[in-house]
Amino acid sequence: MAGISIDLLLASLMVAATPILFAALGEMIVEKSGVLNLGVEGMMIVGAICGFATAVETGSPTLGFVGAALGGAGLSLVFAFLTQGLLSNQVATGLALTLFGLGFSALIGQGYVGIKPPATPSLDLGSLSDLPFVGRVLFSHDPLVYLGLAMTAAIWAFLRFTRAGLILRAVGESHDAAHALGYKVVRIRTAAILFGGAMAGVGGAYLSLVRVPQWTEGMTAGAGWIALALVVFGAWRPGRVALGAYLFGGITVLQLNLQAAGVAVPVALLSISPYLVTILVLVVMSSDRRRVAMNAPASLGRVFHAAA
Amino acid sequence: MKTLTTLLAGAALAAGLVLPAAAQDDPLKVGFVYVGPVGDGGWTYEHNQGRLAVEAHFSDTVETVYQESVPEGADAERVLTQMALSGADLIFTTSFGYMDPTINVAQRFPDVKFEHATGYKTADNVATYSARFYEGRTVQGHIAGKMTESNIIGYIGSYPIPEVIRGINAAFIAARKANPDVEFRVVWANTWFDPAKEADAATALIEQGADVILQHTDSTAPLAAAEKAGGVIGFGQASDMAEYKPSPRVSSIIDNWSPYYIDRVQAVMDGTWESHQVWQGIREGMVQIGEITDAVPEDVANEARALMDAIASGDYHPFTGPINRQDGSVWLAEGETADDGTLLGMDFYVEGLTGTIPN
Numbered sequence: 001m002a003g004i005s006i007d008l009l010l011a012s013l014m015v016a017a018t019p020i021l022f023a024a025l026g027e028m029i030v031e032k033s034g035v036l037n038l039g040v041e042g043m044m045i046v047g048a049i050c051g052f053a054t055a056v057e058t059g060s061p062t063l064g065f066v067g068a069a070l071g072g073a074g075l076s077l078v079f080a081f082l083t084q085g086l087l088s089n090q091v092a093t094g095l096a097l098t099l100f101g102l103g104f105s106a107l108i109g110q111g112y113v114g115i116k117p118p119a120t121p122s123l124d125l126g127s128l129s130d131l132p133f134v135g136r137v138l139f140s141h142d143p144l145v146y147l148g149l150a151m152t153a154a155i156w157a158f159l160r161f162t163r164a165g166l167i168l169r170a171v172g173e174s175h176d177a178a179h180a181l182g183y184k185v186v187r188i189r190t191a192a193i194l195f196g197g198a199m200a201g202v203g204g205a206y207l208s209l210v211r212v213p214q215w216t217e218g219m220t221a222g223a224g225w226i227a228l229a230l231v232v233f234g235a236w237r238p239g240r241v242a243l244g245a246y247l248f249g250g251i252t253v254l255q256l257n258l259q260a261a262g263v264a265v266p267v268a269l270l271s272i273s274p275y276l277v278t279i280l281v282l283v284v285m286s287s288d289r290r291r292v293a294m295n296a297p298a299s300l301g302r303v304f305h306a307a308a
Numbered sequence: 309m310k311t312l313t314t315l316l317a318g319a320a321l322a323a324g325l326v327l328p329a330a331a332q333d334d335p336l337k338v339g340f341v342y343v344g345p346v347g348d349g350g351w352t353y354e355h356n357q358g359r360l361a362v363e364a365h366f367s368d369t370v371e372t373v374y375q376e377s378v379p380e381g382a383d384a385e386r387v388l389t390q391m392a393l394s395g396a397d398l399i400f401t402t403s404f405g406y407m408d409p410t411i412n413v414a415q416r417f418p419d420v421k422f423e424h425a426t427g428y429k430t431a432d433n434v435a436t437y438s439a440r441f442y443e444g445r446t447v448q449g450h451i452a453g454k455m456t457e458s459n460i461i462g463y464i465g466s467y468p469i470p471e472v473i474r475g476i477n478a479a480f481i482a483a484r485k486a487n488p489d490v491e492f493r494v495v496w497a498n499t500w501f502d503p504a505k506e507a508d509a510a511t512a513l514i515e516q517g518a519d520v521i522l523q524h525t526d527s528t529a530p531l532a533a534a535e536k537a538g539g540v541i542g543f544g545q546a547s548d549m550a551e552y553k554p555s556p557r558v559s560s561i562i563d564n565w566s567p568y569y570i571d572r573v574q575a576v577m578d579g580t581w582e583s584h585q586v587w588q589g590i591r592e593g594m595v596q597i598g599e600i601t602d603a604v605p606e607d608v609a610n611e612a613r614a615l616m617d618a619i620a621s622g623d624y625h626p627f628t629g630p631i632n633r634q635d636g637s638v639w640l641a642e643g644e645t646a647d648d649g650t651l652l653g654m655d656f657y658v659e660g661l662t663g664t665i666p667n
Contacts, residue, residue, distance in 0.1 A: 012511060012512070016508060019504070106345065109347070113347060114349070114528070114550075114552070115551070116532075207503070207504055211504050211507060211508075212503050212507045212529045212532050216345075216348060216349060216503045216527050216528065217345035217346070217347030218344065218347075218377060218501070219527070219529075220504075221499070221501060221504065221505070222502070223504065252508065253512070256508050256512040257512045259493075259495040259496060259512070259663075260462065260493050260512040260513045260516045261493075261516055262493060262662055262663055264664055266666065267666045268498060268666060271498040
């Protein structure tokens with residue numbers, strides 16, 4: 001490991017993990033409500049350009065992230081309308097959403113190529129940031145990195161301890177039963193879809209405002225699909241989803257850093273390793289029928305019609 | 309109206325359709341297959357500029373169609389087949405990884421002409437064309453060698469194909485000539501286009517002390533990362549990337565495909581099209597060096613321009629011996645220049661480069 005500083009590596013790992021963490025957490029809530037939205041990539045890229053445009057126009061990265069959340073949520077509203085209102089097929093609608101999002105973002109982004117966004121400042125944590133090693137790794141990031149971790153904890157607590165979380169899970173497990181109990185299935189699912197869209201939007205904006213930082217057409221380059229895989233990888237549990245995001249971000253950054261430091265690494269193997277790990281987890285998970293049944297929301301992807 | 313057209317274009321593309329850009333009685337239909345989005349600001353952007361030049365030049369007598377972000381491999385074959393079936397007369401496939409798909413589809417459509425960029429396989433109806441980007445890399449390498457203060461130059465490679473390896477070697481030879489202490493750090497991104505990964509790669513190199521970043525990936529992300537880091541310079545790749553002037557972008561290699569595209573479309577119209585292999589450089593104008601900005605000292609800029617002129621006139625070949633291979637064995641003797649065959653199939657580093665080329 002000649003010449004690699006571990007603290008810098010861990011710090012960039014956290015940055016690399018944040019976009020997919022946001023998108024995956026959002027998608028997890030959507031799936032927990034029983035809806036499969038394959039449009040994560042589309043919502044991310046729309047969030048990336050909405051956030052970028054808002055930040056550039058207002059000069060405020062904070063407003064940029066708000067704009068990104070609104071943009072992502074706005075696009076997911078289309079999905080909600082089609083799947084919950086018109087009962088369209090969720091898989092097909094989600095794929096269409098991705099394609100639409102890619103085209104639409106390219107259109108809005110025409111005037112934003114080559115512009116530098118306002119810098120997102122690191123959170124000032126005072127003397128904590130000056131601590132050796134820990135300060136660089138944990139306490140010198142922008143607020144979004146911490147928000148991502150906070151969201152992980154919040155979502156975990158929400159699903160586990162709150163009544164609303166219980167209702168959300170009930171809707172995802174059996175929409176007919178939830179409906180019979182008087183819960184507004186469509187309304188709850190729409191809210192979950194909007195939340196998922198907003199989270200994906202913020203994840204996308206993290207790419208365009210912090211990680212790269214610039215706007216380029218198609219810049220998510222598949223991150224949305226990774227987020228989708230992470231939800232399954234994490235078995236619909238926030239902690240594991242976060243772990244997956246950090247693992248994925250970690251391997252990507254690690255292999256680039258190893259190469260930069262001149263360590264001979266099997267590049268192609270490392271590049272595909274996150275995907276291999278995901279497949280492996282899927283195989284292990286699906287080898288145990290009960291475990292699959294316990295984790296995946298039972299109504300996932302099924303169309304709900306109140307009259308039925 | 310323009311917005312509406314763009315919107316419809318976007319929607320149709322999003323739906324995976326091949327979009328006719330103009331409709332006429334019987335215009336020549338020319339297709340383009342791109343590896344990234346047309347707005348990548350680099351490689352694909354320049355090919356699309358070439359397409360637009362064809363449209364502008366021939367106006368109503370030519371109809372162009374394109375499809376962007378086509379993965380290399382089986383998907384490309386499907387897209388090409390679809391394009392050929394929809395009546396394209398000439399198809400430009402603009403990435404190295406389209407080589408076998410192009411050859412395969414060309415066999416099934418003998419009446420359709422294909423032009424494959426940067427490959428080496430031809431057929432009766434498949435021509436190849438490429439630019440001697442390495443000439444530009446030599447100029448870049450010289451500037452990089454003169455400009456670096458840490459003596460570490462970072463290089464973001466895409467895939468370990470001859471094209472990319474040749475660029476690394478050319479840049480390295482020139483950088484070492486300019487500055488004997490220079491060291492190269494190469495990172496393989498294993499992608500042509502993924503801004504986040506490209507930026508991460510640039511950041512990793514900068515953390516390793518690199519203060520000059522050369523890239524062989526398609527987006528402007530490495531320049532954004534260089535700008536963010538501060539005190540780091542880079543170069544426009546495939547396109548001018550003028551948004552990052554005067555620094556971090558201090559110069560650029562611009563791929564100018566327009567004249568070639570117009571020429572080949574004309575040849576199909578005239579019925580004179582024949583398969584060939586062309587490889588043009590600075591002299592022919594297919595490779596252009598973008599403005600060297602004020603961030604580069606005047607004497608270095610002048611040396612770079614002189615180098616460019618020497619390459620254009622043929623006085624200097626970027627691969628002139630003595631050059632050894634990485635393992636120390638002799639590749640080119642004193643005064644010997646590399647032949648195109650070796651260059652086209654280059655799969656080795658020259659002496660002084662560290663690291664191994666992945667398989």
